[in-house]
Amino acid sequence: MSVTAERVSKVDKNKLQKENSLLHTAFEYFTTKGFSKTSISDIVEKAGVAKGTFYLYFKDKYDIRNKLIAHKSSQLFRNAAAELEADPSITDFTDKIIKIADSIIDQLNSNQTLLTFISKNLSWGIFKSALEKKVSDDDIDFSEIYQKMLNISPYKFEAPETMLFMIIELVSSTCYSAILYKEPCTLDELKPYLYDAIRAIIERNKIKDN
Amino acid sequence: MSVTAERVSKVDKNKLQKENSLLHTAFEYFTTKGFSKTSISDIVEKAGVAKGTFYLYFKDKYDIRNKLIAHKSSQLFRNAAAELEADPSITDFTDKIIKIADSIIDQLNSNQTLLTFISKNLSWGIFKSALEKKVSDDDIDFSEIYQKMLNISPYKFEAPETMLFMIIELVSSTCYSAILYKEPCTLDELKPYLYDAIRAIIERNKIKDN
């Protein structure tokens, strides 16, 4: 390895560290103080970098928030995908989707701060990009995974992308109040109805070619 | 009418006008510019009152927002209650609730700005108080109406208040995306499933005394 290459990698490692530190600190403040009451001064101070440095990595406060939502959402899907892969007994497309949903719901249930942050700040554009672009290196491209799932499935779907977003929406909107307020019912009470609904959505999207 | 009474009424009318003007202007800005990008200067300037006057009626920006949500929510319920009263053919408790839900959903559907504002800023405490406390004189006490509905119904319920909130939550959480994004489906497609769910919730709450 050349000296130059080593230097670059060191610099890159440093850059990554700075960006991660900023993301991590911002998340901490956003979830405790709230977005509008968190200042960039707060973030850089705790992250241990200079104010100007913030603007080397993020355009503004909205940018870091959106990247955080994308990053955190991506992690939810990465964990769900890993769980799915660990269980080779699940082979059916619908079962796979439900497995992923179940995993994400359980993650949000055990991390309600994350649930609050994502839900309170979610907008369609951000969420969609979260599934398509990686913020940090350990993020995954869920679109790719989803595409593979579609490819190896014997079924074809009318609008697979819309279908995915419909499911995500259904899950998040109903789980928000179930997890945080146990209303209209507890999560465990909700799940059967929810998974039936998911199955129905998928079924309705299958292209019957006969 | 005595001179004194006339004077008081003039002052009070003026006060009401000021407060309404502020509420109205704030709502306009909150729904167009967004809450955090709306300044109190914006509001008072357009409302045509002095800055200090704002603080005679509201504690701060959060206060006027909460009062607006409460006020607007109350109006939704007032309109729904009026619609229900206008149709004497609806006598069953469950049908009445569904009629109210249907009315509220239609109102939100034809006033999506209001839906965005309420949903983005809703918190349980504010919403609950909206149904119990009047912000302005033409607000209604929906709790009272609900109580009467319960009293004249032949059924008894385990937790009628919780049941009400469960329905409200279910309706608003599912309608938000259906109305604004037509996802997971259009409002018309959603309604049958939703009203079935409402019926199920009510049914589950009835006390079977046999």
Place this chain on the structure above:
Amino acid sequence: MSVTAERVSKVDKNKLQKENSLLHTAFEYFTTKGFSKTSISDIVEKAGVAKGTFYLYFKDKYDIRNKLIAHKSSQLFRNAAAELEADPSITDFTDKIIKIADSIIDQLNSNQTLLTFISKNLSWGIFKSALEKKVSDDDIDFSEIYQKMLNISPYKFEAPETMLFMIIELVSSTCYSAILYKEPCTLDELKPYLYDAIRAIIERNKIKDN
């Protein structure tokens, strides 16, 4: 007594009550929150009168402060004069002055809030007027009393008024730190030196006509 007279007296009693209530409340706030941090709103609210009423009795915040200092100072002198009168054994002019000083010092020592208020806000003009003009009805005209003391004294003085102010200044400036901080010494340690100084001042002012 005529009806008119009775009415006037009732009105006057009411006026006096209002003014006293304002003075009393202002003093409470000035000594606890401090002058600049006390608002007229604070005062009128606690005094139970309308804001406009304040301006019927006082020109502005400075006016009520000055009147308070004058009033409180006058009370100090009234009490001191009463104490002096109660002790017919004191006949010498110098002994009388010292008796008065001693009484005032003891009053300030047992009412350190008052000491702080008077000292922190004292200016020569206000203090002088306090001895010459009555703020409320139970204030006294100390100048008159002082004049009588001078008249019945066998001595004549070069500048009796200046002499009086010199003594007041000497007493208040040295007692302030002695009472509040016990520095440079305690009040009891200070007193003998102080009273010697007062005697010296008086002595130096006597006109020796031989």
Place this chain on the structure above:
Amino acid sequence: MSVTAERVSKVDKNKLQKENSLLHTAFEYFTTKGFSKTSISDIVEKAGVAKGTFYLYFKDKYDIRNKLIAHKSSQLFRNAAAELEADPSITDFTDKIIKIADSIIDQLNSNQTLLTFISKNLSWGIFKSALEKKVSDDDIDFSEIYQKMLNISPYKFEAPETMLFMIIELVSSTCYSAILYKEPCTLDELKPYLYDAIRAIIERNKIKDN
């Protein structure tokens, strides 16, 4: 000199300039308009810096006032110490203290604006810290100088620190009215008595070990 060192010194010089400009301007306004009638806007405008810059150097208006008192007090002691050092004929501890007192009194006498500012705003905590902490670089640590004076003196004292504050208090409280109002007497008339009192205080504090 390295480029880095030069840069740092340039920035630091600039910072010092800004802070000094703010301190200087604030002092000018505080002593002419008075503290409460001086706004931060006044200060920054005349100092030629942005409003936000003020808050980089001072917490609020009270902070800059306290720092000014400390700074100005420190300068008084610095000048006095310099004067003392310039006169090697003064060797006795008591004579040194009196020399310092005399110097400070003369400074205050020829700068009555400063006297008014310090006296009207003085509180024990601020004054004490003025002798122990440096506000700007040309301030001195008078505590150190005082300690050296104590060390080279053949006498030991019971409570040297309290003794110092007693003297300071005695001097300032008596000189205030003497200088500004020439009451109870002129400064020149006061001085002999005052210096006798200082001698007495010091004498009373000497530990007689025989």
Place this chain on the structure above:
DNA sequence: TATGAATGAGATTTCATTCAT
């Protein structure tokens, strides 16, 4: 790259005072 001092517009809030009732 990285820094952090400086900016200055603008936000919120206060409050002495007025004046119609």
Place this chain on the structure above:
DNA sequence: AATGAATGAAATCTCATTCAT
């Protein structure tokens, strides 16, 4: 005489962003 709603200037303070170093 008494009220208190209304005023609006002005005060304090924040903070995203820039830029010279």
